[in-house]
Amino acid sequence: MNEQPVVLAVEGITKRFGAVTALNDVSLELRAGEVLGLIGDNGAGKSTMVGVMSGALRPDEGTVSVDGVERSFANPAEARAVGIETVFQNLALVPTLNIAENVFLRREQYGPGMLGKTFHRMHKSAMRREVREGFERFGVTLPPVRTKVSALSGGQRQAVAITRAVLWGSHIVIMDEPAAALGVKQTELVLSLVERLKAHGVAIVFISHNMQHVLRVADRIAVFRLGRKVADIDVHDQTTGAHLVGLMTGAA
Ligand SMILES: Nc1ncnc2c1ncn2[C@@H]1O[C@H](COP(=O)(O)OP(=O)(O)OP(=O)(O)O)[C@@H](O)[C@H]1O
Ligand SMILES: [Mg+2]
Secondary structure: OOOOOEEEEEEEEEEEEOOEEEEEEEEEEEEOOOEEEEEEOOOOOHHHHHHHHHOOOOOOEEEEEEOOEEEOOOOHHHHHHOOEEEEOOOOOOOOOOEHHHHHOOOHHHOOOOHHHHHHHHOOHHHHHHHHHHHHHHOOOOOOOOOOEHHHOOHHHHHHHHHHHHHHOOOOEEEEEOOOOOOOHHHHHHHHHHHHHHHHOOOEEEEEOOOHHHHHHHOOEEEEEEOOEEEEEEEOOOOOOHHHHHHHHHOOO
C-alpha cells in the first residue's frame, strides 16, 4: 500500500464533445512514486483524460488538483508550471538538434527544476555536462549528448523525452503509449526507465494497449469503458491480463 502523498487528483470529471460524452464522472488519484496504468478500448476516453490532466482540454464538470491545490489549466504550459509533463507519442523532439539541445528545447515553458535554476548562467559545454549528469542520475544510458536525435532509436528518443520532463522538475509524468511501435530491446529501455523514475518518487500515468507492459510497470490500473471508469485495481492483487481484457470489453 502506497502511503505517499496524493500528487494528482481528478474528481468527477465529465467532458462532452457535442452529443458524445467522452468522460462521465471519472475520478482518479495518483500518489508520489506510483505508476497508474490507464487502459480501455478505442474511444474509451483515455486520451481525453490525458488532455484534461495535461491542460490541453477543459472539463465540463469536475476538478483537477495538484499537490492538494485545485487548478484550472488554460493550457499545457500552466500544467507544466506546476510539475505535470506529458510525453506524447510524437515526442516533440527536433531530430536535427542533438540530445542536449533537445533537452533545453522549450525551456521557457518549464518550471524551476534542477536545470531551470542554472540555465541562465550556462554555456553549451556546461549545458551538455548538466544533461549528461541528469541522464546518469536516472540511470539512462544513451549515446553522447552531442549525438543528433535523428541518429537515435525510437526507444532512445522516448528516453530523451521522458528524462527531459523530469530534469526540468516535473514530478508527475503522463505517458501516452510510450512503448507503442518499439522493438523488444527499446521497449525494455523505456519500461526500465519508468521503473527507475518511480523509484525516484516520480508519479506516472501510463497509457498502453499492451497488457504485459501495463502489468509490469503499474501499481494500480484504472479501466475505462465508454467514458466511465469501470475498475480501479491494485496490481499486486494477482490481476491477470485476461481479467483486465474482460473488464475493458464488458465481458467480465
Ligand atoms: N475533439 C473531439 N471532438 C469530438 N469527439 C471527440 C474528440 N476527442 C475525442 N472524442 C470522442 O470522445 C470519445 C473518447 O475518445 P478518446 O480519444 O478519449 O478515446 P481513447 O480511449 O483515447 O481511444 P484510443 O484507444 O482509440 O486512443 C470517442 O468517442 C471520441 O470519438
Ligand atoms: Mg487515445
